Amino acid sequence: xxxxxxxxxxxxxxxxxxxGGVVAFPTETVYxxxxxxxxxxxxxxxxxxxGRPSTxxxxxxxxxxxxxxxxxxxxxxxxxxxxxxxxxxxWPGPLSLVLxxxxxxxxxxxxxxxxxxxxxxxxxxxxxxxxxxxxAVAAPSANRSDYISPTTAQHVAEDLGDKVDLxxxxxxxxxxxxxxxxxxxxxxxxxxxxxxxxRETLESVLGKVAMLHDFAQRTPAPSPGLSxxxxxxxxxLVFDSDIPAELGCAQAGLISFNDRLGRIDPSRFRAHIRxxxxxxxxxxxxxxxxxxxxxxxxxxxxxxxxxCEDSGLxxxxxxxxxxxxxx
Ligand code: TXA
Ligand code: MG
Numbered sequence: 001x002x003x004x005x006x007x008x009x010x011x012x013x014x015x016x017x018x019x020g021g022v023v024a025f026p027t028e029t030v031y032x033x034x035x036x037x038x039x040x041x042x043x044x045x046x047x048x049x050x051g052r053p054s055t056x057x058x059x060x061x062x063x064x065x066x067x068x069x070x071x072x073x074x075x076x077x078x079x080x081x082x083x084x085x086x087x088x089x090x091w092p093g094p095l096s097l098v099l100x101x102x103x104x105x106x107x108x109x110x111x112x113x114x115x116x117x118x119x120x121x122x123x124x125x126x127x128x129x130x131x132x133x134x135x136a137v138a139a140p141s142a143n144r145s146d147y148i149s150p151t152t153a154q155h156v157a158e159d160l161g162d163k164v165d166l167x168x169x170x171x172x173x174x175x176x177x178x179x180x181x182x183x184x185x186x187x188x189x190x191x192x193x194x195x196x197x198x199r200e201t202l203e204s205v206l207g208k209v210a211m212l213h214d215f216a217q218r219t220p221a222p223s224p225g226l227s228x229x230x231x232x233x234x235x236x237l238v239f240d241s242d243i244p245a246e247l248g249c250a251q252a253g254l255i256s257f258n259d260r261l262g263r264i265d266p267s268r269f270r271a272h273i274r275x276x277x278x279x280x281x282x283x284x285x286x287x288x289x290x291x292x293x294x295x296x297x298x299x300x301x302x303x304x305x306x307x308c309e310d311s312g313l314x315x316x317x318x319x320x321x322x323x324x325x326x327x
Pocket of ligand 2: 140141
């Protein structure tokens, strides 16, 4: 059930979380599917509802950096502590930090790992909900596993419907892409998933930062959620350089980042969405998932998407698109 995120309804959602229920709520990135991080039964329900592989750990949300020890144990001194201190100014914000988990966070939440990803979301509804719930809130994105992450309450309802106890509607998520996942366990710190906080920004603060390119070849994979097929619409999705010769564009939709379309003629497509007229990647990121879902509803044979630059915010966008096309 979708309910508006009024103070009264946030309090109601918090009592659902306190009693072991599962609530969808907005963050500045995408909608999350939250439960008490210390309640193994509630955590198991998150995995069931999403159809999520039990090997893929959840992100734990806290209301303020001072509550870090609700989720993780950060040593008083040393490199991990120094790096954390340099990064805490990104909170509240779209940066999830992987640190040694606290003993009482159940292994269900971390998919058997002794580390946990933790963040403080920069969204007033998410923050009030977590505060009122009086616990750390474990929350993956509120979509069916492998489908596109939800950026509106309606997306959550379409995907998960009545399986969740409540959906708090706080309007569209401003960021539209997931948080950056950065492991502080490794030296140098390792980006496990590029996101809204860019690699360049992290490097300017930390110096050297490594990037997980070849996750498939590492066993165990440092971040099991990074399967190569993810974020995919049901309709076949290809980059504009890979339009199959046998398919015309009459039954295809085009998603472009800007108006520089080269040899592509948008009038040949049945539908066209421009993510940003000015070519602004922040605006494009905020609209990307809704655009993929909108195209997916049109019963097209093909969705064609332009590539964008592979740096700054473009790194996270291209990461998601590469997974969505399954390459
Ligand atoms: O923006 C976001 O991060 C959103 C909102 C709701 O906060 N959440 C989100 O969660 O995107 P999810 O479950 O869709 O993605 C979590 C990612 C996965 O790639 C997972 O493997 C990684 O974080 N992760 C979580 N805990 C980890 C850990 N202990 N070690 C390595 N990777 C971890
Ligand atoms: Mg997800």
